[in-house]
Amino acid sequence: MRVRRREPPTDPALVLLRSFCHELRPPVATLTSLVRALEHQQTEGRREELAQLAAAHVSHAEAVLQQAAAAAQGLAGPADNHQPLHRVLPSVAATVPRERLDVEVSAAAARCVVAPRHTRQILLNLLDNAERYSPGAIRLSARTGWRRLRLTVSDEGSFTLDLARSLRRRTPPQGTKGLGLWVVRHLVAAQGGVIRARPLTPRGVAIEVCLPRRRR
Template identity: 30%
Template sequence: MAKSLQRDDKRLLQFRKLTEVSRALTYAVSLEEVLRLTVERAAELLETDKAVLMLTNEQGLLSVRAAFGLSKEATERFREPLDETLIHRLQGLLGANPECFLGVPLVVGGQVTGILAVSLLQPVSSNEEQEWLLSALADQAAVALEKTRLDETAEFRERLIGIVSHDLRGPISAILLGSTALLRREELSERDSKTVVRIQSAAERANRMIRDLLDYTQARLGGGIRVESRPMDLHAVVRQVVEEMAMARPERRIEVYQEGDVHGNWDVDRLAQVVGNLISNALHYSPEGTPVRVATVGDAREATLTIHNLGPPIPAQQQSKIFEPMQRASADMNPENRSVGLGLYIVRHLVKAHGGTIEVKSLENEGTTFTVRLPRQAPPLS
């Protein structure tokens, strides 16, 4: 009876430790941390002094990525194929006889991606409890390793986007300056002028894409887009943006309604970007011949910006996704209007940086309305 209670107490302690391991692996932020935690906790759970974690490389060879109780010299040389003779070689690496060796695979998506092995101080027990513990730990480690791999791959991709986008600004700016200078020449023929205008238009579109990509990487990796607030009049910013967009799209009608006091402490340039992105979106998704209505209204607490268009409704299941990166309300293959799909994502982050909110309402026969609410005082810079 006493032995049974002791066994139950030991099993309960093991379960607690396994739960702690799961929590630690969940919060691990790097591949190295997951690897280190796995071998350390394997040694602790199995009460052993030697543990090793191996992962397969691109050539299909196993190499030691983390070890406990083994010298660096011994593990550095270990490069072995995943075959039927591997167990014998692992026993040699760990200095374990067959009765004291225990190894389990790490499996991701049905594929063996590594092996977690230990050298036990006592022969493997017949109740398979030790193997179950190691297998449970290996399963948790496999999930954590795949998560960190995906996280690091995504972060690398996003940092690369930011670097490339930043470096592209110089050449694009040179193209814009050059095309502007060419358009001032009186000797240009009509055909040449049209060609330069197309070059300038393409460069401006590329410049907008680059700005969106830089804002995207800042929002994703830089802890949010920073704003520099100062006193401003939202009415005036909206009128300026509308005038600029009306010149660029003379065939479309943009109606403006303004009421109340909308002075506040905000970032002028960033709110102009919000207004411009939302108007551009409204023009893009509404039919020719229909107006886009822009309204700014102020009360004692906040300023409200609404932008309405009479385009087809956004499907209900899509409305919760349009503020995510690379999402669009509808498929659009027109190369003249194509973007990187970040406009509304950036708008949401800019509004959030001002302490505000944005929502969308889209119904059949009523059109689509984006509503931005801004508190009078933006949050302080962190």
Template identity: 40%
Template sequence: MLAGLLALLGIGNDPAHASRLLMVAVCDFVLGAVALLPQWARAEPNTPAWLGLPSFLVLGLSTWSFGGSASGTGPFLVLLYAWAALHFPRWILLAYAVPATLAYLVPLILTDQPPLILGSAFILMPIAVAVALLIEAQARHLREDRERLARIEQWRGAMMSTLAHDVRTPLSTVRMVLEELRTEAPPPVVRMLDAALRQTTRITRLAEGLLDVQRIDSEGHLQLDRREHPASALVKEALSHIRASDGDVTVDVADEQTLYVDKQRFEQILVNLLTNAMRYGAPPVVVRVVRENGHDRLEVRDHGPGIPAGLRERMFGQFAAGGSEGIGLGLWIVRQLAAAHGGRAFAEEREPGVAMVVTFPSLSSKG
């Protein structure tokens, strides 16, 4: 298309060859229209390479139309080679050498150009082929890397989904057995059974988190059941799933404060933040909920060593902080759940410690 427009503009500079230039422009536009046909997307990968042959022919026609001036042909020939290098294997680039050379030389011969001009083909063509081969090598490496990453991602997704589904069924049976034993067990055994039940709950949440990752990756979103809830009740219920000593966690939530959230997802957010704060930070951990500028703000602040500024954003990536005690999905899931609510998740510096903050649009802002 660009070559066609340039041919039309050339009519103004060379009216004597207007008919030839118009013919070149028409050929360029027709070739461009053919290249845009949707059938090429369904063809074999190398089939569009046939478009290169009429393209070389049009380039030769353009050189002849301009009276043997190859100043416009050379750059477009290199561009044509670059296009081919991005899409086709190297053998096609080498096969192009003969028609490309003919497209460049034949018009020059027909217009009686001197040997010096004809000799330029022995400089231009090797350069065009060399540039194309370099581009093809880089494009091939990028395609191979992308295919390898796609295979790894597919394997990871299948592994996570299988693990999550296969773990939940036996966990349900284990939990039922533990709860049944707890009803008639003496107090010392009850404490041990409670610890076992907490661990089964933790593993269940991990499996659900892996399923959330798969749902977010495959669907790009999560379905939420958002309702207005008392914030203090939500926080207290989430705290019941955390094993913490007295004084480890402090709650700063007003009695009148409400949250317009999906109850289950909010609990998942808060449990992840609390677990992260108690694992990597230091007590006391302060849970605070306030309303600011039409948004409700959940803040979980610890008094540990903090997080360097350069790492705060990376902490919310997938597998960013995996280790012996986790796989690094907690904060990433928090960010995805916050985004599903229409809010944000981020880290703020504190002295000492760090505050993990999640915002939610309030019900009043929805109205």
């Protein structure tokens, strides 16, 4: 007889704190890199571009903190005003070194309206995982299907049982491993979407997020 191990109960307040601390890590790390790049960049056009990207990550970190404060008080978080995807992607792409990231976005996908804070957090977590746990190139693609926006992050890592479990689990992990994917799963579900992982041939893994296409 196989006995299923029960996970210990979790403290909701502790889960909330861990989740928001985890969500702050990518924008803060990227902001640090952007500030360092600004210090050594001499071209005025590039400096302006870096400054805009830094401002976007500051705004995102502020939104995460506001959401955490509201959740701690049992209140609704700040409104996530919808924007076209192309306005979200530059700050997301800045989290991965240019030489490692390939971005492919169809014209229709770029025009799709999304919830910027949640969509940005989904992609930040997926790209952060890809950069931390896999070697080589990373690809971010966005395509449209039948009433769906499909966002895919693929890398040269492996499709593992741990990855599959992280995308299925209903309760948060005890440590930080898998916490980002658990957060992503809930953000995707909150928007009526689905997430799945699939192995690539001859190697690699892709995580695909399908979200309902919103009307303007």
